[in-house]
Structure formats: structure tokens, C-alpha cells
Amino acid sequence: MTSFEYACSTRIDFGVGAVNRLPENLTSAGFGRRIMLVTDPGLVTAGIAARVTDLLEANGFSVTLFDLVKPNPRDSDCLEGAAKFRSRWCDALVAVGGGSAMDTAKTIALLARHGGTPQQYADGELSYGEVAPVACVPTTAGTGSEVTRSAVITEEKTHRKMTLKHEWLRPQLAVLDPVLTRTVPKTITAATGVDALVHAIEGYTCKRTQPISQAFGAQAMSLIYRALPTAYENPDDIEARSDMLLGSLLAGLCFGSADVASVHCLAEALGGLYDTPHGLANAVFLLPVLKYNASENVALHAQVARHMGVASDSDSPDEAVSQMLLALSEWLQKLDIPPLSELPNVSRSDEARIIELAMANSSTQSNVREMSVESYRAI
Template sequence: MRWEFNFNVPTSIEFGNGTVNNVGKRAKELGGEKVLIITDKGLAQTGILDRITDTLDQEGVSYLVYDEITPNPKDVDCVKAYEKFRDDNIDLLIGLGGGSSMDTAKAIGVLFTHDGELKDYYGFDKLERKITPLICIPTTSGTGSEVTTGSVITDTITKQKEAILDIQLAAKLAIVDPELTLTLPKSITAATGMDALTHAIEAYTANVAEPISDALSLYAIELIAKYLPVAVENGKDIEARQNMLVGSMIAGMAFDNADLGAVHAMAEPLGGLYDTPHGVANSIFLPHVFEYNISSNPEKHATVAVKLGAKAEGKTVEEIAQEGVVLLHELASRIGIPKFRDLANVNPEDFPFLAEGAFNHLCTITNSRKLSKDDYLTLFQKTYGKQLVTGI
């Protein structure tokens, strides 16, 4: 654990049932006169978008809607939106939806305020100024993008996910309303919930973890382990939805300050190549990477296992941590996460390419245990079940 650290939460948070009704007032307070709402067609066809536009109408705030967001947002889609609206004098952005909508909104904000291409800003702290003011409104309990300072975009040339990481990306305001998640389908609830759990576990076990992120991570793990199965089983359970949204949000704060690890390093190349939903990819790799990492810090992995429900009495630290592996597999199975080999289009011949992408990913540096390209290849193979791998 680091004992010299900085901890930032640059986004104001408004949390609670019905807070979405305040969007119009908050937009006006932020000086919004011409708002661009970034969302997807699914949400555009629900009453959620109407609730946003109604509040803007009530406050006399003009708006336009871009509803062409897809999972694993691509650079070309961000450019398409920018070119469509760059002459419309947009002075406020609203990212409405999951991580894809919010990350795209951040990227569009970069294009509105900076010269050049998105690729010019991949990496850490390359922005020259703040982006267009942004309100983020999550409708899933997964990415935590409403409180993070990053935007993950798929580069369509390299087939790799890239990240713009800069505090200047942060939303001015996150309006976090559990009611917006009540109609989320089981499969999306499951995948996004496992994404949030991955954020919390990786932030806690990362080699750059620090005390505040640790505290947030452990509480997030506890909440998600308890309430994710409930939310999947009964999406109308408002208590479960509230706790999942808190867990997702504070896991986002944790990893935004402590970083992530090899699960994300593996999941993002997979999403870049096959367009696999990010939460599904994280869910698939999480138990295997967790097991690989145990030897680097058995105590922390055992602590995670206990938060997941492992019984500690009469066991060694390593045995407790290993029970965490079992619990992660069981949780994924219980809520319907597919197996790696059951994903469409996955070809084991691509594993060397994926291993290369994982090894070069920024999160490899902060994973709790070092990995080589061969280690990643072994993990891809083990997860797929192509060969039996032991002793890693």
C-alpha cells in the first residue's frame, strides 16, 4: 500500500430516487443553453430519455439528441457525432446510459475543445484544457464512468481499446438515480455488476493501491457480493438497485485513483477484436486472474474472499484466498455469465494477438503480480479450456 498519495473526486454527485427530475435545473445552473444528449437507441425508445427532455423543456433549455451509441464505442463514432454537431454551439453535454454513452460523451467533449484527433490524446494527462461541461447520468450499475477521469475508446485501425486519462475529462456533475436501473434486463444487470466487482477487486489488489481506495473497494465488494444476485433475480428490488449503484460508483472512485490490473488488460483487447461486452469479458477472466495473483499478496486476496462470503475459521490465508476463486466462479455461473468458449467468434488462433495486446496494456504495470506475454497466453488458454494449465 502507498502511504504517499493523491485522491481526487472532481465530480459532484447527486444521488437518490427521483434525482433525474433535477436535470433541467442543474443544466441551467451549469450555464447550459444548448445541450447535446448522448445516448443509445434502446434508451431513446424508453421513457428515460423523455424524463430528461421533459426537465430540460421545463427549464427552457434547448437540446439535441445523438442516439447512435453502441457497446465498446469506436473512434469513428465519436468523430461522426462531433462532425454532426460541431456547428450547433453546444455548451453542455449529457451522457445518458452505460459506460459507452458516458465515455463517448467525454470523447466528444475532447473533440469540441481540442484540435487534432482522439489518438493524439490517448494516455495520461495530454489534454490542454477542460472539455465541454458534462453531466453524466448512469442507467447501469457497472462502469462508474460518471465519477472517473477516463474515456475508453476502440481504435478501429489497431483493433485495440485505448484510453484518454485526464482529470480534465471529469464530469461536472453525476446525477445517480437508482430508479433508472429498475428496468435493466437480467443479462445486462449481471454483466455490468460483475464489471463493478472487477473494478473493486482490481483496485484493492493493484500494486498502487492506497488507503482511501482500499476502503472504498472493500465496501463495494461487500455491497456487490450481497446485492448483485438479488438485482439479477428481481430487477424491481429498489434496495438492491440502490446498493448496486452505490457499489458501482464507489468502485469507480477507487480504481480511478488506484488503477486496475490484468483482468482489464485481457478484457479490453477481447472487446477491441470481437466487440465482446466489457462486463462479460471482465466476468470471464476475473476468477482466473484472481487465482493467478494470489501468491503476490495472499492476505489481500483472502480479505477479498471473506468479503465475497468465504469462511476463514480453521484455514490458512492461502486456503481462504482459494475459496474466493471458487466463489467468483459460482457467482458468475449463478447470474448467467457465459463461458469464454461459448462467446461468438472467439478463435483460439487469435490468442497470441490478444496476449500481445494484454501485455502492452497499461493495466499490466499495476497488476499485483508480474506477467509476461506467455503468462497471458496461458491465461487465455486456461480460461478457454483449450489445455489444462496448472501451477500458475
């Protein structure tokens, strides 16, 4: 008999123009008036940070700007953000940006209330408690962090990407406006979109999956597989942008109540070691890991092929899997995803370290097929 648990307490407001309702959403969710806005320099340049600041200030909120977030966000920046949050007497956070800004805001919310370092929470040395309220306004269609209970932070000293995970880290509010994703540069649109597809595939297939995750994952795969090439080719196509933002939200709800798996374990190793953009690191490992997993789990991956719309019920499971691998290879080419060998700085001499980091990642245990040092090396 099936048995599972599911919880997601984040209130979601989705749609074109949703960002304009941020002030009223904050008020009705009981947020205080002294907001720290967490964002990164790219969002400042795109004018999105100023737009949200103006909107908040026009509605009676005071805004302290923290715009130092880097891709693959660092522990040191979270500590600095927490000190600023306390010194300015802020009482809530609004993250405007991709996964990096959202994960930084979640971690600042924790450190500002309870002290300590990100490492101490990731390693279980400190226990969690209620954190400062967080609202997320995602500007990439990728991570789904706006609804997950995790934050991925890089330990600067060791290059380890740590996952802090607790129900307290789940944002209280997510405001998703596809219009905000129109300025995402092409390469980032592609990489973040592939990340979202990987969330759906890994959340759907991993050992910790469950029926609700699979329902979200199935819809996410269908949306993302269709919409991403269009959003990549036509950045102003608001329907494709909307489908991508919805797909990444559903993919976040999918893996957020299950887990990710080996594609992510390898990607996080690359992100920590070389600062490879997270989505790109996922994209280069998607096909080899999928081939490895599908060869032992044909029926499950045939379902994935059908949800992506690249196989029909009349195809045998083996046919469906081969069609999926071929279709995904062409799909990644359309998105101009380079091979691993072309990623900057990645060196074969680091192979053992990459595998060590991937093996140490707890999500390796969730991969649908057993993973070992040898299988990671083969991949």
C-alpha cells in the same frame, strides 16, 4: 510511511428520484442552456432518453440529441458527435446511458473544444485542455465512468481499445437514480455488475492502490457481491438496484484513484477484437486472473474474501482465498456467465494478438503479480 494523493471533483447526487433534480443540478453547477444529450438506441427504446429530454426542455434547456453511441464506442462516432456539437452551438453535454454513452460524451467534450482525434490524445500527440462541461446519468450499474477521468474508445481501423485519461475528462456532475437501472436486461445486469466487482477487486489489489481506493473498494465489494444475484433475479427490487448503483459508483471511485489490472487488459482486448460486451469479457477472465494473482499474494486476497463476506477473521489466509475462489465460481454460475469458449467469434488462432493487446495495455504494469506473455498464455 504511507503517502498518496487523492482527488475527485465530481459533484454527486444519488438516490431514488435523483434524475428529477437534473435541471436544478445543471443550473447550480453553472452549465449552459444548450445541451447535447448523448445516448444510445437502447436508451431511446427504453424511453429513458425521451424522459430526460422532456425534463430538460420543460426546464428551459434546449436539447440536441446524439443517439448513435454503440457498445465499445468508436472513434468515428466521437468525431461525428463533436462536429454536431459545434454546428449546433451546444455548450455542455449530458450523457444518459452506460459506460459507452458516458465515455463518448467525455470524448466529444474534448474533441469539440480542442479538435484532433481520440488516437492523438491517447497516444500523447496532443495535449489536453479544459473540455466542455459533462454531466452523467448512468443507467447501468457497472463502469463508474460517471466519476472517473478516463474514456475508453475503440479505434475502428485497428480494433484497439484506447484509454484517454486526464483530469479534464472527469465529469463535473453525476446524477445517479437507481430507478433508471430497472429496465436493464438480465444479461446486461449480470455482465455490468461483474465489471463493477472487478473494478473494486483490481482497484483494491493493484500496484497503484492506496488507502482511499481501498476504503471505497472494500465497501463496493461487500455491496456488489451481496446485491448482484438479487438484482439479476428480481429486476424490480429497487433496494438491490440501489445497492448495485452505489457499489458501482464506489468501485469507480476506487479504481479511478488507482488503476485496473490484467482482467481488464484481457477484457479490453476481446472488446476491441470481437465487440464482446465489456462486462462479459471481464467476467470470463475474473477467476483465472484471480487464481494467478492470489497464489503469490495470499494475505491481500484474504482481505478481499473478507470484504466480500465469504470468509471470516478466524479463517486462515489460505482458507479465505480458497473459499473466495469457490464462492466466486458459484456466484458467476448463478449469473449464467458463459465460459470464454462459448463467447461468439472468439478464436484460439487470435491468442497471440489477444496477448499482444493485453501486454500493450498500460494497466498490465499495475497488476499485483508480474505479468508476461507466458503468464497471459497460461491464463
